[in-house]
Amino acid sequence: MKHATAVGIPKGRALALASSLLLSLLWAATFVVALEQDRLYPLLGTVAVLVAVLSLLVAPSLRRQLLRPRAVDVALGAGFGIVLVLATQVGFTRMSPHLPGLGADVAVLYGVAAVTPARLAVVVVIAVAEELLWRGVLLDALQQRIGPAWRVAGVDAAAVVGAAVVYGAAQAGPRSVWLVLAGVGLGTVWGLMRVRSRGLWMPIAAHLVWTLTILGAWPLQP
Numbered sequence: 001m002k003h004a005t006a007v008g009i010p011k012g013r014a015l016a017l018a019s020s021l022l023l024s025l026l027w028a029a030t031f032v033v034a035l036e037q038d039r040l041y042p043l044l045g046t047v048a049v050l051v052a053v054l055s056l057l058v059a060p061s062l063r064r065q066l067l068r069p070r071a072v073d074v075a076l077g078a079g080f081g082i083v084l085v086l087a088t089q090v091g092f093t094r095m096s097p098h099l100p101g102l103g104a105d106v107a108v109l110y111g112v113a114a115v116t117p118a119r120l121a122v123v124v125v126i127a128v129a130e131e132l133l134w135r136g137v138l139l140d141a142l143q144q145r146i147g148p149a150w151r152v153a154g155v156d157a158a159a160v161v162g163a164a165v166v167y168g169a170a171q172a173g174p175r176s177v178w179l180v181l182a183g184v185g186l187g188t189v190w191g192l193m194r195v196r197s198r199g200l201w202m203p204i205a206a207h208l209v210w211t212l213t214i215l216g217a218w219p220l221q222p
Helices: 002-036 040-058 061-067 071-098 102-113 117-150 157-170 177-197 201-217
Strands: none
Touching: 002 040, 002 117, 002 157, 040 061, 040 102, 040 117, 061 117, 071 102, 071 177, 071 201, 102 177, 117 157, 117 177, 117 201, 157 177, 177 201
């Protein structure tokens, strides 16, 4: 029995890591194709459903976390989301005059990804799927794979940053280095929320508040 357990756990970890990386490649490829065909939300929304289902199958522990939401995590996540919105607005206003191409890239992004009432449900599905995959399956797999060797202030820093880098790379569809960097930065913040709260509700709430506000209710002004 001990031998079976010792063998089974590494296989499960390897499956979760391999699956999350393959799904990341699928996401990145779909992003590119969806932009080329001008069907971003229909195609990415479909892949998001697939990613969410497979993430829950590969990592059953995520189901337990989603079934047990904590009001404090949702509230804190929403609060952090508002802080991220303000930081994004201030940072963009101050940096865009000094960074060639930033304003143009943001304008292109809004041209294809602006959140409208008709797209609201799809945007929610996409955000939740992103958290399940990158802050759920991948981050957990990297934590188990890397271990505590790179822990900083009680946080598995290498795992958090590694998952954020993969997340940022998957956002490279618009061929904008700024979007990739934003993905890495936001992915790191949401990853820290995931680790600290030991659940997904805090990063999900923060992700939704940021996305629905920046891409919808209060867009950046290039």
